Amino acid sequence: MSKLFKTGLLAAGxxxxxGSTGLSAKTLVFCSEGSPENFQPxxxxxxxxxxxxxxxxxxxxxxxxxTTDVVPGLAEKYEVSKDGLxxxxxxxxxxxFHSLKGFKPTRDFNADDxxxxxxxxxxxxxxxxxxxxxxxxxxxxxDMPKLLKSIEKVDDYTVKVTLxxxxxxxxxxxAMDFASIESAEYADYLLKAGTPExxxxxxxGTGPFxxxxxxxxxxxxxxxxxxxWGGRPKIDTLVFAITPDAExxxxxxQKNECQIMVGPLxxxxxxxxxxxxxNVMSQQGLNDAYLSFNMKxxxxxxxxxxxxxxxxxxxxxxxxxxxxxxxxxATTLIPPFMLGYNDKIPEYPYDPEKAKQLxxxxxxxxxxxxxLWYQPVYRPYNPNGKRMGELMQADLAKIGxxxxxxxxxxxxxxxxxxxxxxxxxxxGWTGDNGDPDNFFFLFDCATARDGGQNYARxxxxxxxxxxxxxxxxxxxxxxxxxxxEMQQITHDEVPYLNIAHxxxxxxxxxxxxxxxxxxxxxxxxxxxxxx
Amino acid sequence: xxxYALKRIAQTVPTFIALVALTFFALRLVPGxxxxxxxxxxxxxxxxxxxxxxxxxxxxxxxxxFLHYLWQxxxxxxxxxVVSQQSVLSEFFARFPATxxxxxxxxxxxxxxxxxxxxxxxxxxxTFVDYTxxxxxxxxxxxxxxxxxxxxVLLVSLKLDLTPVDGRIDNVAYYFDPDQTTGFMLxxxxxxxxxxxxxxxxxxxxxxxxxxxxxxxAVIMRIxxxxxxxxxxxxxxRTARAKGLSPLRVVGLHALRNALIPVVTAIGxxxxxxxxxxxxxxxxxxxxxxxxxxxxxxxxxxxxALQGGVLIISILVTLVxxxxxxxxxxxxxxxxxxx
Numbered sequence: 001m002s003k004l005f006k007t008g009l010l011a012a013g014x015x016x017x018x019g020s021t022g023l024s025a026k027t028l029v030f031c032s033e034g035s036p037e038n039f040q041p042x043x044x045x046x047x048x049x050x051x052x053x054x055x056x057x058x059x060x061x062x063x064x065x066x067t068t069d070v071v072p073g074l075a076e077k078y079e080v081s082k083d084g085l086x087x088x089x090x091x092x093x094x095x096x097f098h099s100l101k102g103f104k105p106t107r108d109f110n111a112d113d114x115x116x117x118x119x120x121x122x123x124x125x126x127x128x129x130x131x132x133x134x135x136x137x138x139x140x141x142x143d144m145p146k147l148l149k150s151i152e153k154v155d156d157y158t159v160k161v162t163l164x165x166x167x168x169x170x171x172x173x174x175a176m177d178f179a180s181i182e183s184a185e186y187a188d189y190l191l192k193a194g195t196p197e198x199x200x201x202x203x204x205g206t207g208p209f210x211x212x213x214x215x216x217x218x219x220x221x222x223x224x225x226x227x228x229w230g231g232r233p234k235i236d237t238l239v240f241a242i243t244p245d246a247e248x249x250x251x252x253x254q255k256n257e258c259q260i261m262v263g264p265l266x267x268x269x270x271x272x273x274x275x276x277x278x279n280v281m282s283q284q285g286l287n288d289a290y291l292s293f294n295m296k297x298x299x300x301x302x303x304x305x306x307x308x309x310x311x312x313x314x315x316x317x318x319x320x321x322x323x324x325x326x327x328x329x330a331t332t333l334i335p336p337f338m339l340g341y342n343d344k345i346p347e348y349p350y351d352p353e354k355a356k357q358l359x360x361x362x363x364x365x366x367x368x369x370x371x372l373w374y375q376p377v378y379r380p381y382n383p384n385g386k387r388m389g390e391l392m393q394a395d396l397a398k399i400g401x402x403x404x405x406x407x408x409x410x411x412x413x414x415x416x417x418x419x420x421x422x423x424x425x426x427x428g429w430t431g432d433n434g435d436p437d438n439f440f441f442l443f444d445c446a447t448a449r450d451g452g453q454n455y456a457r458x459x460x461x462x463x464x465x466x467x468x469x470x471x472x473x474x475x476x477x478x479x480x481x482x483x484x485e486m487q488q489i490t491h492d493e494v495p496y497l498n499i500a501h502x503x504x505x506x507x508x509x510x511x512x513x514x515x516x517x518x519x520x521x522x523x524x525x526x527x528x529x530x531x
Numbered sequence: 532x533x534x535y536a537l538k539r540i541a542q543t544v545p546t547f548i549a550l551v552a553l554t555f556f557a558l559r560l561v562p563g564x565x566x567x568x569x570x571x572x573x574x575x576x577x578x579x580x581x582x583x584x585x586x587x588x589x590x591x592x593x594x595x596x597f598l599h600y601l602w603q604x605x606x607x608x609x610x611x612x613v614v615s616q617q618s619v620l621s622e623f624f625a626r627f628p629a630t631x632x633x634x635x636x637x638x639x640x641x642x643x644x645x646x647x648x649x650x651x652x653x654x655x656x657x658t659f660v661d662y663t664x665x666x667x668x669x670x671x672x673x674x675x676x677x678x679x680x681x682x683x684v685l686l687v688s689l690k691l692d693l694t695p696v697d698g699r700i701d702n703v704a705y706y707f708d709p710d711q712t713t714g715f716m717l718x719x720x721x722x723x724x725x726x727x728x729x730x731x732x733x734x735x736x737x738x739x740x741x742x743x744x745x746x747x748x749a750v751i752m753r754i755x756x757x758x759x760x761x762x763x764x765x766x767x768x769r770t771a772r773a774k775g776l777s778p779l780r781v782v783g784l785h786a787l788r789n790a791l792i793p794v795v796t797a798i799g800x801x802x803x804x805x806x807x808x809x810x811x812x813x814x815x816x817x818x819x820x821x822x823x824x825x826x827x828x829x830x831x832x833x834x835x836a837l838q839g840g841v842l843i844i845s846i847l848v849t850l851v852x853x854x855x856x857x858x859x860x861x862x863x864x865x866x867x868x869x870x
Contacts, residue, residue, distance in 0.1 A: 027703045029702065029703060034827070035827065037614045037615055038615055038616065132616040133586070133613075133616045135583065140579065197616065197617075200616070201617075213706075213708060213709055214709075215707075215709045215819065216622070216625045216626060216709075216819055216824075217626065217817075217819035217820075217823055217824060217827070218629075218698065218699060218702075218817070218819035219698070219702045221702075221706065237703075239702050239703065241698060241702055241817070242817060242819070243697060243698075243817045244814060244817060244823070244827075245697075245814060245815055245817065247681055247684070248684065248696055248697050248815065248816070248817060251684055251685070251688060251689055251696045251697075252696045252697065254689060255688065255689065255692070255695075255696060257695065257696055411564045411566075411832070412564065415564070451577055
C-alpha cells in the first residue's frame, strides 16, 4: 500500500513538473494508422510499413522530402555511361551504422553493404534470400531481375551496376525503399548467432533514427542517431503511436497526445482547419483514379462509344461528392507536377446531348446494358468506389446506358480485371518512384495481355513506340516531349477516363515545423523540429 | 469423481477436432485470396503467384491442407503468420496479456457493480429504482460497442479532459522494454521505477474497461435481479425472516449465496462475450490485444494468424469451461455422480 501511496505522490509531483517545464527531451509522436509488418523495406509494399521502417535506413540516392527529385544519398555521386548500360556509384565515406543490444558495428558503411542489400533480393544463393519468406515484391515489380546484369564492387567505396538494357528510370528505382542499405556485418553476426530473421525485426541501418523498441500494435520507438551522416535530427525521440481509428487519431492530435497524424477523415477536415492549434498541409498525391473501357468488348471497341460515356459522366459532381474536396480533377494519367505533364490536354466536357449523338452515330441502340465494376475497398485515390459507381450509373442512365453495378472482394476483383472479365471498371494507381514511366506502363502493349494490368486491353503502336523510346532516353527534355505526345494520343483514343488525383492532407500541431508533405505519401521526420 | 473428470476431458477431444475443422473451413469460405490481397495494385506474374501459393501450401487440395494443419496443431505448431513471418503462437502471446488485463478489469467492474445493482433492484421490486436499473440494463445490453466507445472518448477524454484517448500508457513519459516485462501493464508499471507510470496505466484502462464491461454488467445485473427475486420467495428465506434475523443477514447470508449460483455460471460463459467485445473495444482504443490483432489479420487475409488465433482462443475457452465443470463437480458432488 505504501508503494501505491508513494507512486501516487510522485505521480502528482511528476505531473506538476511536466506542467511547468515540459519534457526536456524533444519527443515527436506520430499517430500512424497501422502496425508495421516488419522492419525490412525490401519485403514490404505498404506505406504504413515503409513509413515505420524508413527512419532507420538510407538508400544510395534519395528523394528530397516533399518532392520526387532524386538527390545523392549514401552515394556521394554517380555516373551513367553514354550507352546507359553502366552506372558507377561513388559511396560516401565515414558513414556509421547503428548499434543494437549485442551488436556493435566495427566498420563504416562500404560497398559490401550495397552488394549484400541487393544480392539478398536478387540471388537465390544468398543466405538471406529466403529469410522471412523472401518475397521481394518491389524488386521484382520494378523489373530489377530483368534489368540487372551485374552489381560489382570496384573498391570499398565504388560500386558498378551493369544493366542488360538502358533504362532511364533506374536511378529513381535506387531511391525507393526496397533499395535501402542494410549492414552486411550485422547480417553475418546474426547468421553466426543462428537468428538471421532478426535482421527484419530489429533493424540496423545508417538512417537518421536508431531503432529502440517495438511493442506490437502499440508503439514504436526510435531515438535520434547522433552519428548520422546527414546531421543529427532536431528531435530526440520519435514515437509511432499506432492508432488505427481515424477519429481516435484526431482526438489524440487535439489533445497533443500526438503532433502529427496520417489519414484524416474528409468529414473532419473543416474542423481541423478551423482549429487554431492545428496546421493542415496538403498536396496533390502521386496517383490517379481512372475508369477503363475494355476495348475487346463491343461496342467499346468503337471510339465514339467511349467518348460518349466520358462525356456523359459528370466528373465535377464526383469530385465534390465522393472526394469531398480531397480530390482534383485529372485530365491525364499523371498529376501536374510530374515530368512531361501535358497541360494542353483539355477536359472532355460534360455534355449528355452530345453523348447521345455519339452513341447514335456509332450505331448503338439504347437502352444499352452494361456492367460497371466498382472498387470494393477504400483506396487513397478513390475513397468510395461504390458511391462513385452510383453517380456514374445515374449519369449513364441519362443517355440510355443501363449500368449494373458489380463488385467482388478486392483480391478477386483485381484478379478478374487482369483476366479481362470486366467491361467498364474502376481502378487507380499510386506511383512508386516519382517517374512517369511508372504510370504509363499501365497502358503499354505488354500489359494488354491476359493477366496484365492494362484493363482497357489497349495496344496502340504510336503510344507504345514512344513509351519504349522514353524508357531508354536519359535526356529529360526528350522524355518529357515523348510523354506529352503519349498523353495526347491517349486523350484522342480514350481507352479510359481519368477521374481524379486525390489530395493528401496532413494535419499537425502548429509547433511542428519543417515537415514536408510528400507526393509519394511518405512520412519523414529527419528535418522536422518541435518549437 | 475421477471417472467424471476423465469422461469430461475425453469429451473435449472431438470438440477440439470440430474446432480445428470449423476455423479451417470457415476461413476458406470467406471470399478473397491471401496471396492476391498481399500483392496490391502492383499485380504479379503467374509464376510468382504460384510460388507464393506453394510456399503457403495453398496449392494442395483442401483436404490435404486440412490434414497437414491438423498434424501441425498436434505438434503445437500453429503456423507462421504470412504478414510478420513469425510464429502464430508467439504473435498471439505477445498480445494476450493486454486482452486478459482489459477483460479482467472489465469483469471486475461488471461484477462489482452488477451484483449490488441487481440486489438493489430485486429488493425494491416494482419501484422507481427497480425500473431505472432494469431500463439501464436493457440499454447497456443493446449498446453498440463502437458507438459507445467513440461517444465516451468525445465526452470524457476530449470535452472533460479526464482520461487519455487511447493506448495503454503515456507513451512519451513512460517506456517499458518489452523483453523484460510481463505484458500486464498494471503490474509492470507498479513495479517499475518510473514514478507515475501506474497511474498512467490505470487511467488508460478506465474507458476501455467501461466499454467492454457494459454488456456483461447489464447481463449480470439482470441475472442477479431475477435470481434474487426467486430466492427471496423460497421457504428458507421466509423461515430466516420469521426467525427474526436482520434483513441484512437474510439477504447477505442466506439469499445471496444461492442467488449467486446462476451469476457465477453466467460469468463462466461470459469469456466468449468478452473476447468478442474486445475485438471492437480494442479497435476503438488502439488497445494492442488479441481482438485488434485478429481484425488486422482478417483484413490482411493472414490465414495462418487468423486460423491460429481463433483456434487458440477456442481452446482456451474450452479449457476454461472444462475447469469450471470440474470445479462444479467438486463443489456439487451430485453433478459428478451423473444425476
